[in-house]
Amino acid sequence: MDFKQSELCAYYRLCRYLGIFCIDYNPAKKRIRLRRSVLCYVIHFALQAYLVGCMSVMVTYWRRCFKRELTTTGNHFDRLVMVMALGILVVQNAWLIWLQAPHLRIVRQIEYYRRRHLANVRLLLPKRLLWIIIATNVLYMVNFIKTCVLEWLTDASRLFVITSLGFPLRYLVTSFTMGTYFCMVHIVRLVLIWNQSQINAVIDESADLKTTSANRMRLRACLEVHDRLIMLCNDEISLVYGFIAWLSWMFASLDVTGVIYLTMVIQTNKSIVIKLITNVVWLSPTFMTCAASFMSNRLIIQANKTAKILAKVPRTGTGLDRMIEKFLLKNIRQQPILTAYGFFTLDKSTLFKLFTAIFTYMVILVQFKEMENSTKSINKF
Template identity: 35%
Template sequence: MSVCRDLRLYLRVLNSLGMMCWQFETEQCLLQATPERERYALVYAVVILSATTGAFTYAHVQPQRFHLKIYNRTGNFYETVIFRSSCLVLWLLYVCLYLRRHRHMALVQYLLTINRKCVIGSADRQFLNNFILYAALSVISFGNYINGYSRTGTDSIALVLSVVVYTYAFLVLCLLLVFFVSLKQIMAAGLTHYNAELYHGMSFDQIPSLNCRQEILALCEGELNECFGLLMLPIVALVLLISPSGPFYLISTVLEGKYGPKQYILISLTSIFWDVPWMIMLVLMLRTNGITVEANKTAKILAKVPRTGTGLDRMIEKFLLKNLRQQPILTAYGFFALDKSTLFKLFTAIFTYMVILVQFKEMENSTKSINKF
């Protein structure tokens, strides 16, 4: 049996990182919040909250230690903002996950039931591929941080804190992203299952399938948005803040000739791939729209059902009138849609912020040049 069956691999890693500390009964596919797991969740949350608060306070009290020698004032201010924001987002996520842990458990439990009932075994490979992608990008991200910050002349304490905080932030935030993608895939597979039942012949016997289909959509627009939409909001905001750092690092180092020929290629590759892991995970999360596709298929299937002159016809017509224009929309707690339409807006915002950073950098350099004369 696949190691990703019932998302058990995800649940183990989430538990090890103190985010969703539940005991999983394999035979009954049952999640339980045992007293031991509850204590573990509380201790882990307290440790993370204390560590992030300490790192945030240290960066606020000693900002000069986080200054990169290769950056000017604009670049160093941007760097300290990223570090503090990463600590703040981790703090908020662990508070939210701990306070809503029972609500999250009920949601995941329901989706695991759908997974066993409706999803075929081939979906296990899809879950596993998502996790392998996440693991590979985590290694790339860690390598980028080690190589990038070790060549900037940063204070040793700030260097360790930066690498640890950024790497851990990637592990936690992107694990939530890929877990969210897998939950969406379970919902889409459930809709596919019930659409297949309707396709093979609509009758009064298929009414339960139609009701189950509506339950999944209601869960998508309700509890999934409430639980994970709130988590996606600070994650996407942080990615939006971090994304210009790669191009800015390239402009401030390689393009200004601050490294020799031997380091040129390595630093260039680090700069180019600096944001790639974050962007791949974000695109994966926003491009997964199987729920919408399968929801629209239901109306097409029902529209082709032959009319029999019975109460079934009236039920189908009523359903079509009510759901024809209804689109399941996943949002970041109502602030923006979590679908492909947001990708272009995010890339536009990232490019805009990068241009603003470069403009401030050039203004500072021009001011310094004028003051020398």
């Protein structure tokens, strides 16, 4: 099917340049297809080789570049966070390049609904989000070079400095991946809003007995669109992006814990405002992960409105009643729409899980720090 170039094409192109996946829009044929270019795969395998090499260096020279300001517990945890960031990115890249076929189906369906139902709607989120992602990546890289390369790793070897650059690289790749996910969920939500407006129009006209048959066909078409959208989220999107969301949440809990712990342990002469700004920049990947949950939660709320609209429809004694009752019976128990690969639902409740994990890690780190200090005090005597 022919497609017009949409607002998401910039994301597809940038992800292809980063070696994430090979999906691209062909302006000559006006089709979205897998563009299995050599460049994309070369970048992908070069990136994977670099990340694996970085992890090997960090594991081999685990005790290098430990800082006296930190306890041994803090140094080990900081190194663990860096290795986990690289390992998660390796798995994430491999997952996306392996699932390109279902990913292409998602893109084509999203673009189909966009062209058919939202042709006259101008999407502002994709363009604004793209500039936000670019700006935050620049800030993150500047902060990393200033804090880590020029301050933290001033006495480290060049090999270790080059290895540490894989940490901001993870945010670069993940931010564009999650940005694509944001835009897709946003389009699905807008299509649901359009579909619900059509359902309301059918309900308003259902009192006219002359158009009952036509309204029944329109309502059936609207309910089929709703079911297809929910199936797209449950099956395809949760398969491709759910696992990545789970990895992002797992790393976010470690990353936030590390930032809080380092802020508590390391005493500097910097003002509170500078520390706050620095920590906000460090936690920008976590903010994007949290934003994904809010975006998914908005989609879930919007999808549930369809059943609420139909539940308030007065009975007319026509075939519309049976159709509505069948739909409500099928949706009487709301199932999770977007999940992190089945591990948990992507909604606002995941924030509580994140805070719980951070609190647990902080308690463990503090306990190890106290044990380490007690051991040092005993050894002095």
